[in-house]
Structure formats: C-alpha cells, structure tokens
Amino acid sequence: MNADLNNLIKIAQIDKEASLKEPEIAKIENTLNIKLKEHSDLENTLEEITNSIKKAKVDISSNELLIQENKDKIEQIEKKVLNAKSERELRALDAENGLAKEKITFANEMIGKLEKEISNLKDKEDEVLNSIDRIKKEIETIKIDVEKNTSLIRDELKKIFNKKDEIAKNIDNKVIVFYEKIRKWAKDTSVVPVKKQACSGCFIKINDRIYSELNKLDTIITCPHCGRILFIEK
Numbered sequence: 671m672n673a674d675l676n677n678l679i680k681i682a683q684i685d686k687e688a689s690l691k692e693p694e695i696a697k698i699e700n701t702l703n704i705k706l707k708e709h710s711d712l713e714n715t716l717e718e719i720t721n722s723i724k725k726a727k728v729d730i731s732s733n734e735l736l737i738q739e740n741k742d743k744i745e746q747i748e749k750k751v752l753n754a755k756s757e758r759e760l761r762a763l764d765a766e767n768g769l770a771k772e773k774i775t776f777a778n779e780m781i782g783k784l785e786k787e788i789s790n791l792k793d794k795e796d797e798v799l800n801s802i803d804r805i806k807k808e809i810e811t812i813k814i815d816v817e818k819n820t821s822l823i824r825d826e827l828k829k830i831f832n833k834k835d836e837i838a839k840n841i842d843n844k845v846i847v848f849y850e851k852i853r854k855w856a857k858d859t860s861v862v863p864v865k866k867q868a869c870s871g872c873f874i875k876i877n878d879r880i881y882s883e884l885n886k887l888d889t890i891i892t893c894p895h896c897g898r899i900l901f902i903e904k
C-alpha cells in the first residue's frame with residue numbers, strides 16, 4: 671500500500687480516538703458548569719434582594735419626610751386657629767387639619783409595611799448568603815475533582831497526539847495539509863474504506879475506473895462524489 675495512505679489511515683484513526691475523548695471532558699466539566707450557573711443565579715437573586723431593600727429604605731425616608739411636612743402643617747394650622755376670624759375659616763382649618771392627620775396615619779402605615787418587608791427581605795438575604803457560601807464550597811470540591819479527572823484524559827490525549835506527530839513526520843506535509851482540509855468538514859470520516867464498491871462516507875457507488883485505480887493502491891484517491899480520502903480495506 672502507498673506509504674502515505676497507510677500513515678494517513680493511522681492518523682485518521684488517532685484523530686477519531688482523540689475526538690471521542692473530548693465529550694468525556696465536556697461531561698466531567700458539565701457538573702461544574704451546572705454549579706457555576708446555580709452560583710451566578712444566586713448572586714443575581716442576592717442583587718435583586720439588596721436593591722429591593724435599598725428601595726424600601728428610600729420609600730421609608732420619603733414617608734418620614736411626608737410625616738414631618740404634615741406635622742409642620744398642623745402646627746401652622748393650630749396657630750391660624752388661634753387667629754381665626756370666622757366660623758367658616760375655622761371649619762376650613764379643621765378640614766385641613768384632618769387631611770394632614772390622615773396623611774400622617776397613612777404614611778405611618780406605609781412605614782410599618784415597608785419595615786416588615788425589609789425584615790422579610792433580610793431573612794431571604796441571609797438564606798441566599800448561606801446558599802452562596804455552601805455552593806462556593808461545593809464548587810471548590812468539584813473543581814478539584816474535575817481537574818483530577820480531566821487531567822487524566824488530557825494526559826491520554828497528549829499521548830495520542832504524540833503518536834500522531836510521530837507518524838506525521840513520515841508523511842509528505844502536503845498530504846497532511848490536504849487531509850486536515852478535508853477533516854474540517856468530514857471530521858472523523860475524512861479517510862474512509864470502500865465497501866461494496868461504494869464510498870462509506872457518502873455511500874455513493876465508485877465507478878469501475880476509479881475502483882480499479884484504488885485497487886492498485888499506489889496513490890491517494892478521493893471520492894469523486896464527496897471528496898473524502900478512500901482506501902480499500904484488507
């Protein structure tokens with residue numbers, strides 16, 4: 671058999687082995703990715719809670735301001751009452767006074783609600799902070815595991831690629847470049863055997879002329895239909 675083709679078959683086999691290892695790494699890393707996602711979700715929840723607490727505090731301040739304004743108003747009304755000249759004026763002042771008191775009552779109720787809300791939010795905040803602490807510890811443990819398990823696979827991959835480099839040394843560089851180009855789209859089926867006189871990449875029949883050339887095995891031949899490198903299996 672053509673020496674380059676023979677080596678190319680070996681290289682294609684090695685690349686196939688290597689590409690089977692990659693999903694293994696992804697699978698191991700997936701458990702870590704799930705935890706990292708959980709962590710970032712929790713951080714987002716924490717931020718939302720912190721913002722809600724801030725907003726509630728601002729709302730409390732504006733209600734406190736409202737109370738102060740209405741207290742001042744009541745003081746002024748009381749002064750005016752002392753100098754009131756008519757029954758009508760007194761009634762108007764009384765109505766104004768009542769309105770200001772209502773506003774104060776309402777603002778106090780709001781403050782009560784907001785304080786309760788803040789206390790609930792702070793409980794939630796504590797819960798989330800605890801979860802974040804827990805998940806951070808879990809992530810550290812998983813990271814060590816992932817590192818250990820993926821480094822085993824990476825070592826295997828390194829060995830596989832060293833083997834590939836050794837073989838590649840003996841092949842004409844143009845052939846390697848040609849193969850890598852096909853590999854870009856054909857992946858693990860870049861070099862395929864002919865079965866029942868058909869390409870086992872695209873499954874289309876090879877004509878007799880090319881088939882007989884292939885059987886001579888003195889050159890690298892690609893499938894005229896799909897462009898994959900063909901060989902006759904022994």
Ligand SMILES: [Zn+2]
Binds near residue numbers: 873893
């Ligand atoms: Zn084909």
